[in-house]
Amino acid sequence: MIYIALCDDDISFLKIAKEIIERYMQSCDYVCNIDLYQSGNDLLREKTKLEMYDLVFLDVDMPEKSGIDVAREIRNTNNKITIAFITAYINYALDGYKVNAIRCILKDSSTLQESLQECMDVALIQKAKKEATIEKKFREGTRRICIEDIIYVESYLHLLHFHVYVGNEIAQFTLYDKMDDMEQQLSSYDFFRIHKSYFANLKYVQKVDRYQLTTANNIKLPIGQARYNRVKEAFLEYCGRI
Amino acid sequence: MIEHIYGIVYTIIFILFSRLFVSCFVHEKKANKKIVGYMLVFLWMFSDYVMSVWLNQNMFAKACAIVVIGAIFTCFLYDTTPVKSVVLMMLYSGICFASDYFVYLFTGNIITQDVNDNVSDAFISLLPGTVSQIIIFFVIMLFCRKFKYKDMDRVDNGVWLRLLVIPLFTMTAVISILFYFQDGTMMERKNTLVFVAVGMLLINIYVFYMLRDILVRESQLQRDKVLLEQAEHTVKMYQYISENYEKQKKREHEYRNQLFVLRNLIERGECLQAHDLMQQYTEDADSDANLIDTNNVIINTILNTKYMEMKKRNILFIVQIGDLSMLPIKNRDMVVVLTNIIDNALEACEKVKDKKRYIKLKVQNEHDNLIISCENSFDGIVHRNKDQYLTTKQESEFHGIGICNIKEVASKYNGDCIIRTEEFRFRIIVSIPF
Numbered sequence: 290m291i292y293i294a295l296c297d298d299d300i301s302f303l304k305i306a307k308e309i310i311e312r313y314m315q316s317c318d319y320v321c322n323i324d325l326y327q328s329g330n331d332l333l334r335e336k337t338k339l340e341m342y343d344l345v346f347l348d349v350d351m352p353e354k355s356g357i358d359v360a361r362e363i364r365n366t367n368n369k370i371t372i373a374f375i376t377a378y379i380n381y382a383l384d385g386y387k388v389n390a391i392r393c394i395l396k397d398s399s400t401l402q403e404s405l406q407e408c409m410d411v412a413l414i415q416k417a418k419k420e421a422t423i424e425k426k427f428r429e430g431t432r433r434i435c436i437e438d439i440i441y442v443e444s445y446l447h448l449l450h451f452h453v454y455v456g457n458e459i460a461q462f463t464l465y466d467k468m469d470d471m472e473q474q475l476s477s478y479d480f481f482r483i484h485k486s487y488f489a490n491l492k493y494v495q496k497v498d499r500y501q502l503t504t505a506n507n508i509k510l511p512i513g514q515a516r517y518n519r520v521k522e523a524f525l526e527y528c529g530r531i
Numbered sequence: 532m533i534e535h536i537y538g539i540v541y542t543i544i545f546i547l548f549s550r551l552f553v554s555c556f557v558h559e560k561k562a563n564k565k566i567v568g569y570m571l572v573f574l575w576m577f578s579d580y581v582m583s584v585w586l587n588q589n590m591f592a593k594a595c596a597i598v599v600i601g602a603i604f605t606c607f608l609y610d611t612t613p614v615k616s617v618v619l620m621m622l623y624s625g626i627c628f629a630s631d632y633f634v635y636l637f638t639g640n641i642i643t644q645d646v647n648d649n650v651s652d653a654f655i656s657l658l659p660g661t662v663s664q665i666i667i668f669f670v671i672m673l674f675c676r677k678f679k680y681k682d683m684d685r686v687d688n689g690v691w692l693r694l695l696v697i698p699l700f701t702m703t704a705v706i707s708i709l710f711y712f713q714d715g716t717m718m719e720r721k722n723t724l725v726f727v728a729v730g731m732l733l734i735n736i737y738v739f740y741m742l743r744d745i746l747v748r749e750s751q752l753q754r755d756k757v758l759l760e761q762a763e764h765t766v767k768m769y770q771y772i773s774e775n776y777e778k779q780k781k782r783e784h785e786y787r788n789q790l791f792v793l794r795n796l797i798e799r800g801e802c803l804q805a806h807d808l809m810q811q812y813t814e815d816a817d818s819d820a821n822l823i824d825t826n827n828v829i830i831n832t833i834l835n836t837k838y839m840e841m842k843k844r845n846i847l848f849i850v851q852i853g854d855l856s857m858l859p860i861k862n863r864d865m866v867v868v869l870t871n872i873i874d875n876a877l878e879a880c881e882k883v884k885d886k887k888r889y890i891k892l893k894v895q896n897e898h899d900n901l902i903i904s905c906e907n908s909f910d911g912i913v914h915r916n917k918d919q920y921l922t923t924k925q926e927s928e929f930h931g932i933g934i935c936n937i938k939e940v941a942s943k944y945n946g947d948c949i950i951r952t953e954e955f956r957f958r959i960i961v962s963i964p965f
Contacts, residue, residue, distance in 0.1 A: 379823045384853035384895060392849065395822060403847045407889070495898045522949050529904030529949075529960030531851060531891040 292341050296326040297348035313406045329359035342370055344412045349376040360388040369419055371412050427462040436478050440504055441489040444468040481523045484513040491527040542580045544664055549601055551671050552623045555678040557611040575604040598624055626670055634663040661728040665702045668735060697738055701731040764870045771832045825855040829862050837873050846880045846888045853895040859965045864940045871933040872905045872959060879909035879957055903961040
């Protein structure tokens with residue numbers, strides 16, 4: 290079940306877009322719930338509903354409040370929600386605000402349907418990633434953590450140390466397990482074995498140097514010499530995903 | 532008599548080899564005229580031979596003299612400092628001594644003491660000497676391959692392997708001559724044998740120079756091809772820009788007409804008509820509009836023109852761009868990379884019949900790197916020749932260089948380029964650091 294919000298001052302466009310998305314979701318056998326808003330402020334007022342939405346489409350050229358400002362306000366409190374812009378022009382300024390929009394969809398009627406469908410595909414993949422969790426009996430207690438929140442896993446003294454984002458803090462959880470087994474379990478996500486004892490989430494990697502990797506919060510992790518080339522390629526592949 | 536001849540030949544070979552060796556590491560002085568160069572080399576050979584005859588008794592002094600003379604002439608002939616010259620000459624002398632010693636160890640066990648000391652002594656040392664020369668030649672060729680002709684990577688390794696056959700054959704031939712030397716009857720033929728051995732060595736050298744010229748010319752040809760493609764792309768780019776300019780001028784002209792008509796209508800109070808006309812005008816404007824703006828005129832031109840192209844061919848185009856006014860690479864190279872990537876994607880999409888055709892392009896600055904990433908649908912068949920991507924196009928010789936060009940630009944700026952092919956999805960990702 291995916292919760293979607295469409296925000297555009299042009300009501301005819303809202304209707305067209307809603308129809309395209311509903312039809313596509315039906316063909317994918319996916320249930321979706323779409324809410325329509327004609328102004329950014331209306332959307333921002335519904336704070337409880339905002340927590341629920343998985344995906345928000347924002348029109349950039351709205352008279353009252355531009356889609357970009359709406360996006361920034363949403364991002365102030367919510368980093369998980371997926372944002373897509375709808376615009377007449379693809380402008381470099383849209384990227385400058387760093388709101389992490391997955392797509393900028395052109396209001397071009399000839400390609401609108403395909404663009405929206407493609408956007409839905411990507412949004413569904415993102416939703417699946419956000420909801421992927423793993424439950425383990427850590428020494429600190431049994432916990433269910435979001436796989437996306439794991440920054441890296443370190444193997445030390447036969448223990449696995451998970452470094453995970455909990456809210457805005459980084460917490461550590463320890464577990465008796467083998468690195469290889471963990472690697473197996475997380476193999477279908479964006480992780481990479483950068484070192485015999487380290488397993489990092491490419492989402493948080495910022496820089497790959499010779500034999501050292503920098504992640505968010507300036508954490509530096511070592512890279513195994515023999516693995517360096519593959520780490521570089523994996524990181525590049527991750528950066529290049531569209 | 533024959534020792535003198537051999538001595539001279541040996542000196543000539545020694546100097547040729549040391550020239551080859553030194554040229555692996557330093558460049559020739561461009562200022563020297565050809566004739567001056569030849570005279571210097573001749574002088575070098577002359578002084579070397581004189582020294583080696585004069586100091587024949589004292590090995591150490593002879594070695595020093597040769598190194599010093601070599602260093603002096605290297606300084607004249609090459610763009611290098613005296614210290615470097617001395618070091619290089621010492622290195623080369625070291626290689627010679629090592630090779631001689633190795634052969635001596637090997638043949639010391641073979642040549643028996645029964646042979647007549649006086650006359651044959653000289654001959655006995657000639658053959659192993661030749662083997663030693665061939666070994667040195669081998670080593671120098673390896674050095675050349677490693678250091679001098681690095682940029683001829685594109686030329687197949689197979690060619691080099693074929694090159695190696697000749698010295699290998701020569702070495703085995705000369706060594707087998709050495710073996711037969713033990714048999715007393717061969718002693719009469721010693722002149723011929725030595726002549727044959729030395730002759731083979733000289734042939735080796737000649738063939739080496741010849742092949743080297745061929746290889747150099749081939750790599751030049753390749754480079755020219757690449758430059759030609761780049762030039763074509765630049766020309767295309769200028770065509771795009773001038774076409775755009777023409778369109779812009781026309782549009783301006785039309786605007787003036789349209790405003791004139793609208794003003795008239797409004798003055799006459801025909802507001803409804805004016806409104807309808809406005810609708811029409813804005814619709815027309817949309818179809819020609821430049822929809823993508825990256826803050827970089829050249830990239831805008833390319834992307835917008837390609838976008839129109841894709842609309843015509845019914846290919847879905849998804850772009851993610853950022854502010855590209857500051858690039859870590861020259862505009863010319865950006866054009867090469869972008870146009871090659873998009874053209875490749877377009878061609879691949881053309882071949883997709885029954886699936887959705889799409890091209891996703893991302894050109895953004897991320898974490899101090901310029902990331903250019905393109906994903907497109909394709910029919911699943913990629914032609915590769917080891918590291919090179921061959922083309923599926925008709926004139927395969929000329930195309931397929933596109934991806935080579937992209938990789939070249941990437942490595943030129945110390946960036947990376949990777950390519951991933953999955954069943955129906957082709958991805959190329961380039962990253963260039965700031």
